Amino acid sequence: MKGKRIRKATPYLYLVPALLLAFLFCYRPFFLTILDSLYNVSLNGVRLKFVGLSNYRRLFASESFHDSWNNTLRFTAIFAPVNLVITFSLALLCNTNTKASRLSHTLIILPMAVAMSSAVLILKTIFDPNVGVLNVILNKDIQWFSTARDAMSMLVVVGLWLDIGFDFLLFSASLRNIPKDLEEEASLEGVSIWERLRYLEIPLSAPILVFVLSNNIKDAMLMVSPVMILTEGGPYRSTQTLVYQMYLEGFKGGNIALGSAIATIVFLATFLFLLILLAFQKRRVYFQ
Amino acid sequence: MSKTIRSILSLLLALIIIFPILYCFSASLFARTDFSTSPARFLPTTVTFSNYARAFKASNLARFLVNSLICATVGTFLRMSISLFSAYSLTMFHYKGRYALFIIIIATMLLPGDALLIQNYVTIQRLGLTDTYLGLISTSLLAPTSIFILRQFFLTVSKEYREAAYLEGCSDTRFMVTLLIPMSQSLIVALTVQSFIQIFNDYLWPLLVTNSEMMRTVQVGITMLGFSESFDYGPQFAAMATLMCPMLILFIVFRKKIYEGVSTRFSGR
Numbered sequence: 001m002k003g004k005r006i007r008k009a010t011p012y013l014y015l016v017p018a019l020l021l022a023f024l025f026c027y028r029p030f031f032l033t034i035l036d037s038l039y040n041v042s043l044n045g046v047r048l049k050f051v052g053l054s055n056y057r058r059l060f061a062s063e064s065f066h067d068s069w070n071n072t073l074r075f076t077a078i079f080a081p082v083n084l085v086i087t088f089s090l091a092l093l094c095n096t097n098t099k100a101s102r103l104s105h106t107l108i109i110l111p112m113a114v115a116m117s118s119a120v121l122i123l124k125t126i127f128d129p130n131v132g133v134l135n136v137i138l139n140k141d142i143q144w145f146s147t148a149r150d151a152m153s154m155l156v157v158v159g160l161w162l163d164i165g166f167d168f169l170l171f172s173a174s175l176r177n178i179p180k181d182l183e184e185e186a187s188l189e190g191v192s193i194w195e196r197l198r199y200l201e202i203p204l205s206a207p208i209l210v211f212v213l214s215n216n217i218k219d220a221m222l223m224v225s226p227v228m229i230l231t232e233g234g235p236y237r238s239t240q241t242l243v244y245q246m247y248l249e250g251f252k253g254g255n256i257a258l259g260s261a262i263a264t265i266v267f268l269a270t271f272l273f274l275l276i277l278l279a280f281q282k283r284r285v286y287f288q
Numbered sequence: 289m290s291k292t293i294r295s296i297l298s299l300l301l302a303l304i305i306i307f308p309i310l311y312c313f314s315a316s317l318f319a320r321t322d323f324s325t326s327p328a329r330f331l332p333t334t335v336t337f338s339n340y341a342r343a344f345k346a347s348n349l350a351r352f353l354v355n356s357l358i359c360a361t362v363g364t365f366l367r368m369s370i371s372l373f374s375a376y377s378l379t380m381f382h383y384k385g386r387y388a389l390f391i392i393i394i395a396t397m398l399l400p401g402d403a404l405l406i407q408n409y410v411t412i413q414r415l416g417l418t419d420t421y422l423g424l425i426s427t428s429l430l431a432p433t434s435i436f437i438l439r440q441f442f443l444t445v446s447k448e449y450r451e452a453a454y455l456e457g458c459s460d461t462r463f464m465v466t467l468l469i470p471m472s473q474s475l476i477v478a479l480t481v482q483s484f485i486q487i488f489n490d491y492l493w494p495l496l497v498t499n500s501e502m503m504r505t506v507q508v509g510i511t512m513l514g515f516s517e518s519f520d521y522g523p524q525f526a527a528m529a530t531l532m533c534p535m536l537i538l539f540i541v542f543r544k545k546i547y548e549g550v551s552t553r554f555s556g557r
Binding site for chain 1: 307413
């Protein structure tokens with residue numbers, strides 16, 4: 001009898017660690033974030049007084065939050081499409097079976113081997129107007145770190161470099177999976193590059209294109225670590241993103257309530273985006 | 289477009305893309321004065337390896353590296369064990385609420401970790417785990433994707449194996465170690481490597497939960513080596529070059545496997 005009872009409990013027991021972690025580091029903090037955003041919270045995280053939506057009101061009235069919101073949207077709107085076009089074109093270009101293209105394939109995935117913090121530090125030095133070589137190569141004198149527009153462009157380039165290896169890998173894998181006879185037929189019939197793109201390569205890679213695009217939008221909305229190392233939000237908050245402001249309010253400013261309010265807005269934005277994506281995916285049926 | 293032009297163009301672009309990596313190796317050999325020349329240099333005037341020695345001697349880089357290795361090893365071991373047992377429970381047993389529990393675990397993927405930072409930090413602080421290895425790895429132990437992928441694979445394994453093993457008096461753990469893990473070897477290797485790299489490369493969480501310099505991980509420590517205040521970037525580049533070397537070699541050696549892995553994972557769609 002006893003043995004049988006233990007046997008019945010075993011599967012639950014095996015799940016305990018995962019469930020405990022999910023509760024402790026995902027669900028509990030998620031609800032506490034929403035709760036804290038409605039309170040005044042002390043420096044060490046004790047909820048003092050219920051204040052309703054006044055944290056949000058303060059946030060929406062502040063210029064800093066408007067900057068973060070606009071910067072995050074702008075970054076996402078530039079980064080996601082640019083990344084898709086550049087990386088997919090690169091994968092198309094390298095989609096031949098020559099020695100040179102095999103070598104390019106190996107080289108282009110190498111950025112994946114560099115950890116984020118190293119990658120950003122290296123690029124930071126390359127962009128540096130005094131020490132770096134980029135301005136020398138471009139033969140220009142661009143102040144990457146002190147003009148708002150250039151700082152944003154720099155952030156996009158850094159984002160591209162961080163993602164290019166992985167996205168390229170996915171795209172070239174999907175292009176390789178296009179049946180060879182279709183490709184042969186296309187070249188026999190002498191279709192133009194554009195027709196080939198429109199009727200062959202893009203539709204057959206559609207699932208991966210959507211996957212990469214949605215992943216990049218999600219990551220761009222949550223952009224934070226590269227900002228911390230590269231610009232610390234500057235100049236004049238021009239690269240301050242939502243999550244970076246959350247970090248500033250919560251950790252540097254000691255204002256957990258305000259940080260939680262930003263986090264809640266980030267949650268809402270992410271959920272909204274996922275819902276839109278789901279609706280979009282349901283409506284469209286990709287190739288079989 | 290002719291094949292030659294295409295080849296040349298693709299190689300040219302590839303070189304531009306890996307330029308930062310080349311620059312890192314080149315800059316790690318710079319003498320101190322090479323960083324302050326005008327115009328800025330790409331190649332060192334004279335090759336010097338002293339940056340490598342200085343990086344390790346004049347900072348706690350070695351200690352940072354050990355911290356990162358401990359976290360990545362222990363964290364990966366725990367993460368894989370938790371994932372294996374979870375996936376095992378979710379496939380090899382029939383019980384009430386199995387699917388609901390599965391959804392509870394998988395749904396954590398919807399909560400972006402970075403937005404949970406503040407509360408997770410408060411939790412770790414309350415538990416007194418700041419500046420400890422346990423605090424460092426705590427938030428990376430649950431990997432819903434690994435559980436999901438392992439579950440998908442275990443579902444394809446015939447239940448008869450387990451029933452036979454059970455009748456023979458073979459314990460769950462032994463069944464897993466002697467049969468299930470060898471059967472899913474390539475999958476487990478891939479997930480383990482992925483987990484190791486992910487924990488090793490993590491930046492934001494280790495930055496937040498460590499205050500003492502001795503507990504810093506290498507990805508955080510590398511940004512605070514303290515040489516850059518005096519335009520002395522050499523040791524930092526030497527440190528980064530040392531770190532990326534093993535990874536670059538792995539990527540070059542296993543490039544075919546990496547491409548195959550991605551192709552098979554996405555071809556089923």
